[in-house]
Amino acid sequence: MSAVKLTAKVRSQKKLASDIYSLILYVPEIADQAKAGQFVSLYSKDGANLLPRPISLCEIDHEEGTIRLVYRVVGKGTEEFSHLEEGDCVEVMGPLGNGFTLKDKRAILIGGGIGIPPMLELAKELNCEKNIVLGFRDETFLLEDLEPRGEIYIASEDGKTGVQGNVLDAIREYEIKGDIIYACGPTPMLRAIKEYAFANHMEAQLSLEEKMACGIGACLACVCKSTEVDDHSHVKNKRICKDGPVFDAGEVEF
Amino acid sequence: MNLSVNIAGVEFKNPVTVASGTFGSGAEYHEFVDLNKLGAVTTKGVANVPWPGNPTPRIAETYGGMMNAVGLQNPGIDVLCGRDIPFLKQFDTKIIVNVCGKSEQDYVEVVERLGDEDVDLLEINVSCPNVKEGGIAFGQDPKALEQITKAVKAKAKQPIVMKLSPNVTDITVMAKAAEAGGADALSLINTLTGMKIDINRRQFALANKTGGLSGPAIKPVAVRMVYQVANAVKLPIIGMGGICNYEDAIEFMMAGATMVSIGTANFHDPYTTIKVIDGMKKFMEEKGIEDINEIIGCVK
Numbered sequence A: 001m002s003a004v005k006l007t008a009k010v011r012s013q014k015k016l017a018s019d020i021y022s023l024i025l026y027v028p029e030i031a032d033q034a035k036a037g038q039f040v041s042l043y044s045k046d047g048a049n050l051l052p053r054p055i056s057l058c059e060i061d062h063e064e065g066t067i068r069l070v071y072r073v074v075g076k077g078t079e080e081f082s083h084l085e086e087g088d089c090v091e092v093m094g095p096l097g098n099g100f101t102l103k104d105k106r107a108i109l110i111g112g113g114i115g116i117p118p119m120l121e122l123a124k125e126l127n128c129e130k131n132i133v134l135g136f137r138d139e140t141f142l143l144e145d146l147e148p149r150g151e152i153y154i155a156s157e158d159g160k161t162g163v164q165g166n167v168l169d170a171i172r173e174y175e176i177k178g179d180i181i182y183a184c185g186p187t188p189m190l191r192a193i194k195e196y197a198f199a200n201h202m203e204a205q206l207s208l209e210e211k212m213a214c215g216i217g218a219c220l221a222c223v224c225k226s227t228e229v230d231d232h233s234h235v236k237n238k239r240i241c242k243d244g245p246v247f248d249a250g251e252v253e254f
Numbered sequence B: 001m002n003l004s005v006n007i008a009g010v011e012f013k014n015p016v017t018v019a020s021g022t023f024g025s026g027a028e029y030h031e032f033v034d035l036n037k038l039g040a041v042t043t044k045g046v047a048n049v050p051w052p053g054n055p056t057p058r059i060a061e062t063y064g065g066m067m068n069a070v071g072l073q074n075p076g077i078d079v080l081c082g083r084d085i086p087f088l089k090q091f092d093t094k095i096i097v098n099v100c101g102k103s104e105q106d107y108v109e110v111v112e113r114l115g116d117e118d119v120d121l122l123e124i125n126v127s128c129p130n131v132k133e134g135g136i137a138f139g140q141d142p143k144a145l146e147q148i149t150k151a152v153k154a155k156a157k158q159p160i161v162m163k164l165s166p167n168v169t170d171i172t173v174m175a176k177a178a179e180a181g182g183a184d185a186l187s188l189i190n191t192l193t194g195m196k197i198d199i200n201r202r203q204f205a206l207a208n209k210t211g212g213l214s215g216p217a218i219k220p221v222a223v224r225m226v227y228q229v230a231n232a233v234k235l236p237i238i239g240m241g242g243i244c245n246y247e248d249a250i251e252f253m254m255a256g257a258t259m260v261s262i263g264t265a266n267f268h269d270p271y272t273t274i275k276v277i278d279g280m281k282k283f284m285e286e287k288g289i290e291d292i293n294e295i296i297g298c299v300k
Helices: A076-081 A117-125 A143-149 A167-173 A187-199 B077-089 B104-114 B142-155 B171-180 B216-230 B246-255 B272-287
Strands: A004-017 A020-026 A039-043 A053-056 A059-061 A066-072 A089-096 A107-112 A130-136 A151-156 A180-184 A203-207 A223-226 A237-239 A246-248 B005-007 B010-012 B016-018 B040-042 B059-062 B065-068 B094-099 B121-125 B160-163 B185-188 B192-195 B210-214 B237-239 B259-262
Touching: A039 A066, A053 A066, A053 A076, A059 A117, A066 A076, A066 A117, A107 A117, A107 A167, A107 A187, A117 A130, A117 A143, A117 A180, A130 A143, A130 A167, A143 A151, A151 A167, A167 A187, A180 A187, A187 A203, B016 B272, B059 B210, B065 B216, B077 B094, B077 B104, B094 B104, B104 B121, B104 B142, B121 B142, B142 B160, B142 B171, B171 B185, B171 B216, B185 B216, B210 B216, B216 B237, B216 B246, B237 B246, B246 B259, B246 B272, B259 B272
Parallel strands: A107 A130, A107 A180, A130 A151, A180 A203, B016 B040, B016 B259, B040 B094, B094 B121, B121 B160, B160 B185, B185 B237, B237 B259
Antiparallel strands: A004 A020, A004 A089, A020 A066, A039 A053, A039 A089, A059 A066, A203 A246, A223 A237, B005 B010, B059 B065, B065 B210, B192 B210
16 A cells, blocks of 8 residues: 555535635545545645645545545645635545554643644544643634544633643643643644653654655655654654654654 | 667667656655656765755745755765665666765765666766755856866766756856766756745745755746757757656757756656656657657757
């Protein structure tokens, strides 16, 4: 089994919040092989936007042969995707990256902003006690989908929902306990989680992001510093698209 | 119908290869592309020792193109010889090894090491805009270019292709310098130095501040330079710069290129190389062209 690039049919698209969209694609060749923490590359129809947009998998429905992508409109590419409607076609490559390694341990799932979507598929695949910590700027999204999957705790920058502050403020405020952290979100958040995990002697799997070009490990654009010499270039750079995007916290320096 | 071309005595089954750095050493793209179908695989630049490359972000999209400042991250010649060349030898395709260095001695060391390897051409990268030492410094001064070409040629067991930078006032001066140094062929163009600023963060889009612009945005510049060089020197040319489809590839060949390289387009569509080869065959059929060599430099 390996990644494929093909034309996917849009099953549906829904706006979840300002600039946040939920897109369901019928693409059994990808859905069949995919797992939590992996991503796909979506391609713009406009030749002026050459590079694929990496988007994490929010849900995978193996029976239906569909994948769900929840993404934020941040530029021309994602703006174009937000206009896709049922029946439209879009070029997609995947599944890409390594995904999370599921452990049978009390889990804390942490998602910040547009790092929240991959936590949904992860929560579905993890069969253990789950505390799910979500950090929002202001508007919330995906709460209805996540609520049946575990105990939900929220932090928001404006304090309108949950604790005012960030995800670590919520963890401290609610005294959330666990043996392993799975996290995806902005780099400063992941950096703070890495420190928190070390201080509390916890295992942590962090999903990183970086500007990408090829998405398959060839171009060496999306590297991060690693503690050990990497297998590919024999320096200390791991490729986020291929060796990641999920890394053990001790494996990477960022 | 004949698609095969010859560069410095090496016979390629078709004129299509990949631009160094966009295709790794083929291992990743092998999932998408049957490497047996390519005229050659051109590997990512390799130095005498591993290079870590530049800080991130290393990449930024621009209108109809992209900029990169990867900085030639590579595992060094030992890993290339131990892992990447044996991988490529499994396929029925030619191997072009791109060589980079910080000093003349670095280049010579890599070229000497490759003398015992079963590879077909050595492409000497004297035009990377993203490394501080070596690279482009050799490619912007005709005397330095002639000197390094001579030094490499003296030690090389395979024919050498000097890869030229477009970041010069007159590329024919550089082409003539490489020819005078004993180059067997030329490849052009490398990327054009560019800059992008993120106006919201008031920062450079690339950690390196500047990067090399590639993609369809640079194609007319590349075609013009291939044409100029083809008319200034007798050496065969591997043409590249924004080729996305067979029409682009044919354009380069009509301007004077014997082979073409697909680079940035691999990121947009990993199947581009195969589509270009198939498209060329269709074009030849439609136009009644028996031999692809007929069109090389046909536009005067």
